[in-house]
Amino acid sequence: MQNKGIILIISGNSDLQAACRQALDPGRFSVQVTDSLPERPCTPTGKDIDIILMDVEMLPDHSVTNLHANLTMNDAERVCILLSGRSTWNRALQWIKSGADDLIPLPIIPELLSLRIDRAMEWRTRAVELKRLQIFEQDVSRLWSVTKGELETSELFDKDFLAPAAFRLTVAHEFRAPLTALQSFLLILLKGYVPPEKWKEMIQHALDRSEDLLNLVDNLINLATARQEMSAENRSMVQLGDELEKILPSLKAEAEGKGLSLTLTIRQNPRVEVHPDHMQHLWTNLISNAIKYTRSGGRIHVTVDHDETHAIGNVEDTGIGISPQDLPLIFNEFFRTVEAKKMERRGTGLGLPLVKRIVEGYGGRVEVKSAPGEGSLFSFTLPLASAPRAKT
Numbered sequence: 444m445q446n447k448g449i450i451l452i453i454s455g456n457s458d459l460q461a462a463c464r465q466a467l468d469p470g471r472f473s474v475q476v477t478d479s480l481p482e483r484p485c486t487p488t489g490k491d492i493d494i495i496l497m498d499v500e501m502l503p504d505h506s507v508t509n510l511h512a513n514l515t516m517n518d519a520e521r522v523c524i525l526l527s528g529r530s531t532w533n534r535a536l537q538w539i540k541s542g543a544d545d546l547i548p549l550p551i552i553p554e555l556l557s558l559r560i561d562r563a564m565e566w567r568t569r570a571v572e573l574k575r576l577q578i579f580e581q582d583v584s585r586l587w588s589v590t591k592g593e594l595e596t597s598e599l600f601d602k603d604f605l606a607p608a609a610f611r612l613t614v615a616h617e618f619r620a621p622l623t624a625l626q627s628f629l630l631i632l633l634k635g636y637v638p639p640e641k642w643k644e645m646i647q648h649a650l651d652r653s654e655d656l657l658n659l660v661d662n663l664i665n666l667a668t669a670r671q672e673m674s675a676e677n678r679s680m681v682q683l684g685d686e687l688e689k690i691l692p693s694l695k696a697e698a699e700g701k702g703l704s705l706t707l708t709i710r711q712n713p714r715v716e717v718h719p720d721h722m723q724h725l726w727t728n729l730i731s732n733a734i735k736y737t738r739s740g741g742r743i744h745v746t747v748d749h750d751e752t753h754a755i756g757n758v759e760d761t762g763i764g765i766s767p768q769d770l771p772l773i774f775n776e777f778f779r780t781v782e783a784k785k786m787e788r789r790g791t792g793l794g795l796p797l798v799k800r801i802v803e804g805y806g807g808r809v810e811v812k813s814a815p816g817e818g819s820l821f822s823f824t825l826p827l828a829s830a831p832r833a834k835t
Contacts, residue, residue, distance in 0.1 A: 448564050449491070452476045454498035459526065459551070463496055466553035467560065492521060494563050497543070499527040499535045522563040526551070529636050536648070539624055546627040548634055621659070625652040655791075662793035665724060666776075666800060672718045673804045679719060680828050683754045684712040684747040686722035694730050702739035705730070709747045713754035716828040721801045728794035729758040729821050735787045737762035737818075753807065753824040760820075765813040773811065774799045782815070798823070 448471075452463050455478040467474055475492075480501055523542075527535035528549040535546055547559055628649040631637055637645055691707060698705035715722070726745075733743045741761040748755045765773060769780045777792035784790075802809045802823045813819035 448493035448567075449473045449475065450494045450496060450560070451492045452496045452498075453480065453501055454478065454496075454526070455501060456498060459498060459549070462551040462553075463526075463556065466551055466556045468557075472560070493567055494522045494524060494560060496547075497523060497525050499525050499531040499538065502534060502538060520567050522567055524559065524563060532631065532636055539627060540648075545623050546631075548630065548636060621652040621655040625649055625656070628652070659791045659793070662791045662797065666793055666797050669721065669797065669800045670804055672721065677718050678716045680714055680716055681719050681722060682712045682714050683722065683756060683825070684709040686719060687726045687745065687747060687756075690723050690727055694727070694734065697731075698734050698743060701734060701737075703734060703737055704742045705734070705745070706743070707745045707747075711749045712747060713749035714828040715754050715805070715825045717805055717825070721805075725798055725801050725823070726756070728798050729756075729823075732794060733758055733760035733762060733819070733821075735790070736760070736783055741818075749827060752827060754827055756823050756825075758821045759818065761818040764815040764817050764819055765811070766815050770811065770813065774809075 450467060450472050452460055452474065454460055454463075454476070460476050464474055464476075522544045524545040524547060525535050525538055525543050526547050526549055535543075539546055545559060545563065547556060628645050632642065632645055632649075687707070687709075691705075695705045730743065730745060737743060737760045743758070743760045745759075746755075746757045748757075763782050763786060765780060766782075772778045773780070774795050776796045779790055779792045798821075799809055802825065805825050807823055807825040809821065809823040811819060811821050
């Protein structure tokens with residue numbers, strides 16, 4: 444039988460090495476062992492390692508982001524699974540929060556290890572296919588941009604026929620991390636691996652991950668339904684500044700809790716014809732991002748204005764900024780910059796795509812000016828609502 448994948452066991456415990464080997468079908472996996480932390484895992488044949496089984500005893504007491512980055516340096520889809528006994532649970536939890544993919548309790552239960560390995564291989568296969576599909580889409584994007592205009596009037600093709608497969612795979616990928624972490628926290632509690640005084644901390648971790656899942660679901664629903672909700676029967680006349688002031692108190696409390704100054708200037712309060720919820724989604728996502736990615740002591744200033752034809756909204760911050768190479772990508776679904784992930788682990792990467800979909804869906808434009816370390820300025824425009832007709 445052909446090997447399905449390559450597994451590297453990192454442990455200085457010979458008994459643990461043997462237990463892992465015995466639980467893994469040699470006809471399906473090529474298993475390698477090392478008793479030291481490699482800087483960059485590789486095989487003698489140069490083939491990529493699919494899964495790393497990491498003995499937590501080998502890890503330092505504090506999380507080291509660089510180590511996890513090195514372990515996945517030449518293969519971002521590589522899966523890192525921690526092996527931990529009761530004495531190292533606290534250390535394992537820190538590494539789960541730092542990016543490890545899964546956690547298996549010790550002593551090894553062969554059936555559990557086999558199940559987790561199969562699941563990890565399935566996820567890795569899908570992730571690799573997603574990456575290949577994304578590369579393919581990038582390669583054909585220029586050709587597609589030329590030809591799609593000719594297909595727009597044809598009923599034979601779906602204009603977005605490439606997107607659904609990639610989007611579904613990406614969604615599955617995004618759901619996997621919080622689900623795996625949530626399952627690990629619950630398993631630890633179920634098996635009694637932590638004393639009662641630690642239960643509250645574990646439950647809080649589980650709640651945080653469940654909140655991540657709910658935010659992801661909410662954002663996906665908002666993104667999927669935005670266009671349908673823009674229909675004429677769902678629109679009403681609202682003032683842009685009024686919709687902002689409805690949500691500003693909670694955002695201001697969030698900013699102040701982080702040591703930030705959040706100020707508002709309404710020069711003009713333009714009327715727009717929109718779904719009111721969309722304006723709250725729009726303001727919430729832009730201001731929340733500014734709060735997330737601005738360090739304590741920073742400033743966020745929001746302005747509302749209009750010109751002869753459009754309402755104008757600006758959100759300016761003194762945050763970490765965005766690099767020139769990342770600027771063209773920030774409105775892509777699920778995209779988050781490396782700097783953003785370092786500063787704020789939690790995030791779906793769907794807020795700005797929703798902003799873009801809302802603004803452009805109403806015939807407006809959204810733009811961003813930014814530089815690393817110099818903050819960001821997000822600006823959007825929306826067509827002004829027509830003046831109401833006088834009653835005769």
